[in-house]
Amino acid sequence: RTGAAFQYLLVQKTGAQKNVGLIQLNRPKALNALCEGLMAELRRALEAMESDPAVGAIVLTGSEKAFAAGADIKEMQNKTFQECYSSGFLAGWDKVSVVRKPIIAAVNGYALGGGCELAMMCDIIYAGEKAQFGQPEILLGTIPGAGGTQRLTRAVGKSLAMEMVLTGDRISA
Secondary structure, eight states: OOGGGOSSEEEEEESTTSOEEEEEEOOGGGTTOBOHHHHHHHHHHHHHHHHOTTOOEEEEEOOSSEEEOOBOHHHHTTOOHHHHHHTTTTTTTTHHHHOSSOEEEEEOSEEETHHHHHHHHSSEEEEOTTOEEEOGGGGGTOOOOSSHHHHHHHHHOHHHHHHHHHHOOEEEO
């Protein structure tokens, strides 16, 4: 299956035996911001790879400049709490964490906010030299919303997680 079926992703099977599923986030103008359409496509691509017996592992990646620069703020900014709560906003965001096949996040550039959370949902994070991880939501007057506070604490410890979440500071690979 080629990426033709997707607007926001490039999807292929790669490797010597074509047994590695490769999903590349592909919204370069928005630094791979995670809009609802991209997340719906990601769920579809993951379900297809999980049910494909030829796929043994999945690699999730972005571009040189950004793995994913976060949730799509333009899409979210005018939503009220009630709208988000009743519409199941962020429902299905955890699909990455429940896929039974190993998922490797290949991160270069920005993995911020929702992008950092997406990377942390993967089983392994392989970070390039230019990778920047952060939870800058506090700078917008909000907090990580897709389990980022819990995953970050497990990944880097309470002290660094608190510093990152409360200051918006980034860490490098």
